[in-house]
Amino acid sequence: MPKVSVVMPVYNGEAFLFDSISSMLCQTYADFELVIIDDASHDGSGEMVSRFSDRRIVYRRLAENGGSAIATNEGHRLAGGTYIAHMDQDDVAPPDRLQKQAEFLERHRTVTVLGGMMSLFGQGAGEARVPLRDGEIKAGLLAGIGHVYNPTVMFRRGFSQRHGLHFRPALKQAADWGYFAEVLLCGGRFANIDAVLLRHRIHARQQSQSVPAVDAELSVMRARILALFYPCLSGRECAALAPLLQWIAPSPLTRDALTDGLEVLAKAYAWKKRSAAGEDRKALDRYLGACRRRAEAALAQTRTV
Secondary structure: OOOEEEEEEEOOOHHHHHHHHHHHHOOOOOOEEEEEEEOOOOOOHHHHHHOOOOOOEEEEEOOOOOOHHHHHHHHHHHOOOOEEEEOOOOOEOOOOHHHHHHHHHHHOOOOOEEEEEEEEEEOOOEEEOOOOOHHHHHHHHHHOOOOOOHHHOEEEHHHHHHOOOOOOHHHHHHHHHHHHHHHHHOOOOEEEEEEEEEEEEEOOOOOOOOOHHHHHHHHHHHHHHHHHHOOOOOHHHHHHHHHHHOOOOOOOOOHHHHHHHHHHHHHHHOOOOOOOOOOOHHHHHHHHHHHHHHHHHHHHHHHHO
């Protein structure tokens, strides 16, 4: 079996798929397979894949469209490598991406999930950066931002199998965050390489990152992380605080919910003991402080209505 399995979910990706596949087949690291899961595309994605006669490509077409999470899980199921890497259908990988990550994981046996930086191109430009160290990444997982970029990751398949981890379709576009949160809760460790591992294409057809329809699911997952980081909080308190910590596309909260959440937030902020997970407490304090200021401003607005 190959050392690395690259999992690429595809849905109507014909426009950019050639560049993405080509970038993987030109890797300096040779011991890999490219597992392409076609999520019932109705464009020419399948025909595009068939243009590549390369034994490293494993192609599977799903009978019906189920979403990216289901396609990703199928890719994980078919993967045979020691390591699994993720790749998006419209991105481009530098030639040394897999080599850098595989060598890092060989040297750092305690790291479970490894990501890196992205350069942006297309309808946007710049560099997207994330923290390097495990503790800061774990603090970012509570926030749901600033942790790891899913299309840059490579992780240990054995860890995922031992703990029965998978992408949860109910989390929609946030399914990757849910997966990494489960890695955290199961005792995994994270790292990011200070190097660009992916050229991330910005274009109009990308899915929105707003996930208001799954706020309840997000709050349940976030409450579990809170219970790990803040054992001083009860289950009810974790549930009350979790909605205040939804940084991206937060839903409006009632005055009572804001008041209760701010009371719990003050209790959490006073807790300074690091958990066994090794999260960065200073990063957590900064995040809680930002959430407190935003919630206080929202509460003040309710009093003027």
